[in-house]
Amino acid sequence: MSDSLQFKQDLLGAIPSLRAFGVSLTQNSDKADDLVQETLVKAWDKQSSFQPGTNLKAWLFTILRNEFYSQMRKRGREVQDSDGAMTARLAIHPSQHGSLDLEDFRAALEKLPEDQREAIILIGASGFSYEEAAEICNCAVGTIKSRVSRARTRLQDILKVSGEADYGPDAIAAHVMGSGAGV
Amino acid sequence: MSDEENTEQHEAARQGGHLDPLGTNTEIGRKLKQFYDGIVSDDVPDRFMDLLSKLEAADSGRKKD
Numbered sequence: 077m078s079d080s081l082q083f084k085q086d087l088l089g090a091i092p093s094l095r096a097f098g099v100s101l102t103q104n105s106d107k108a109d110d111l112v113q114e115t116l117v118k119a120w121d122k123q124s125s126f127q128p129g130t131n132l133k134a135w136l137f138t139i140l141r142n143e144f145y146s147q148m149r150k151r152g153r154e155v156q157d158s159d160g161a162m163t164a165r166l167a168i169h170p171s172q173h174g175s176l177d178l179e180d181f182r183a184a185l186e187k188l189p190e191d192q193r194e195a196i197i198l199i200g201a202s203g204f205s206y207e208e209a210a211e212i213c214n215c216a217v218g219t220i221k222s223r224v225s226r227a228r229t230r231l232q233d234i235l236k237v238s239g240e241a242d243y244g245p246d247a248i249a250a251h252v253m254g255s256g257a258g259v
Numbered sequence: 260m261s262d263e264e265n266t267e268q269h270e271a272a273r274q275g276g277h278l279d280p281l282g283t284n285t286e287i288g289r290k291l292k293q294f295y296d297g298i299v300s301d302d303v304p305d306r307f308m309d310l311l312s313k314l315e316a317a318d319s320g321r322k323k324d
Contacts, residue, residue: 080318084311091307096298105298113310120314178297181290200281200288201295228287237286 083123087116090136093202097137100197101144103186111147115140134204138212141194184234188227195223196231 094115098108118139119126126135185193191213198209199220206224210217281288 200291
């Protein structure tokens with residue numbers, strides 16, 4: 077397989093995670109897809125600067141993130157929409173089942189500042205190490221750690237859940253069964 | 260070192276050296292993955308496949324010149 081064909085395959089494989097990261101940043105799937113498109117074009121152009129064998133996903137996430145912040149600077153703060161329509165549509169309703177609803181979660185995630193949101197997504201969902209996330213965000217590892225920690229605390233506050241990890245898996249089982257919601 | 264980092268390290272030690280304060284045994288950790296994986300598992304729109312094919316075609320066109 078030619079290098080360029082391999083590169084194309086690798087880019088294709090990365091699209092689902094790029095979209096998820098894009099939605100996490102923009103909170104809008106159209107904007108996210110535009111961001112992914114820009115990322116793919118830039119990645120293709122910069123192909124020769126990618127070192128085969130290094131982490132392609134981290135490299136692509138870095139491009140997407142840079143693109144997001146440069147668009148945001150261009151548009152002013154329009155992208156950030158913490159009190160806007162999206163938030164209203166995703167307003168938090170008291171859960172009827174006592175279990176945390178995914179829409180509640182999205183709305184809570186939206187309330188986080190970008191730096192905390194991207195940190196908690198990179199670490200908690202995209203599967204990057206703290207070191208990789210620090211590289212993607214161009215900051216110190218300690219900064220990522222503190223952002224993740226603040227994001228987690230903030231989400232727990234907004235959603236009024238406790239950090240059950242402290243009590244281990246049994247507490248979760250009890251919680252799930254006690255809530256009667258099933259998951 | 261902050262208290263927060265200390266706590267994380269205790270947790271890490273307890274979880275066999277794996278630093279995982281957002282693990283699947285936390286409500287936040289689970290929702291985070293559910294939110295993200297939901298998007299990851301969406302079908303990739305055709306526009307991206309088309310785009311990559313165009314980029315590739317443009318490249319091979321250039322090389323022939």
